[in-house]
Amino acid sequence: MDPEIQERIAARRAELDGLKEQLVKQLAEVRAERDELAVAERVWQRMSEQLADERAQAGSPVVQVAGRAVRVVPERGPGVLESALPAEYQRILAAVRAAGSPVATRQIGEALGVGTGVRGKLEPLRGKLADRGWLHKRPDGKFTVRP
Missing domain, CATH: 1.10.10 (Arc Repressor Mutant, subunit A)
Known part of the structure; x- marks a missing residue:
């Protein structure tokens, strides 16, 4: 095989190996960020549910009627x-x-x-x-x- 062609192939292979390393690193970063987003989404959902419950309870007080807790309807x-x-x-x-x-x-x-x-x-x-x-x-x- 021609030495010049071998040299070009080796250079291209090294270039592709470097690109592969960059892509592997970027993929790991993307996966990590997606995992963080999934966690943030779950936390946000839980907090939204808790806030909705708190608002519902705060907006409609509970009183005792005949020994039972009854929610007042405004x-x-x-x-x-x-x-x-x-x-x-x-x-x-x-x-x-x-x-x-x-x-x-x-x-x-x-x-x-x-x-x-x-x-x-x-x-x-x-x-x-x-x-x-x-x-x-x-x-x-x-x-x-x-x-």
């Missing part, structure tokens, strides 16, 4: 955010909002997975939020979310 008004409602009430609002049009109590119950065949299960839904101003009860008995 009246709708200026400065009172929906996040101040207990989770169950937020689900009711979300179900009414998702319907996109006025809904009957039965439809809300179905959306929430409440047994709609038992009248006693649906009755509490009727006044849960309408009495506190979060929902509007129309003359036809259907509900809409107040703007």
Whole structure:
């Protein structure tokens, strides 16, 4: 084989070996950073859940009624955010909002997975939020979310 060609091959091989080392180092750095991002994402998720729980608890105080802890549902008004409602009430609002049009109590119950065949299960839904101003009860008995 021609010595000049051998020299070029050896030079190219050395160049490629150097490039390979750089790429291996970059790949290790990329993997390390991706691992750090995954950890940061998990920490952020946990913190978000904790903050949401704290906000929900802080926004809706618990009082004792007949020896039982009961979460107070705030009246709708200026400065009172929906996040101040207990989770169950937020689900009711979300179900009414998702319907996109006025809904009957039965439809809300179905959306929430409440047994709609038992009248006693649906009755509490009727006044849960309408009495506190979060929902509007129309003359036809259907509900809409107040703007």
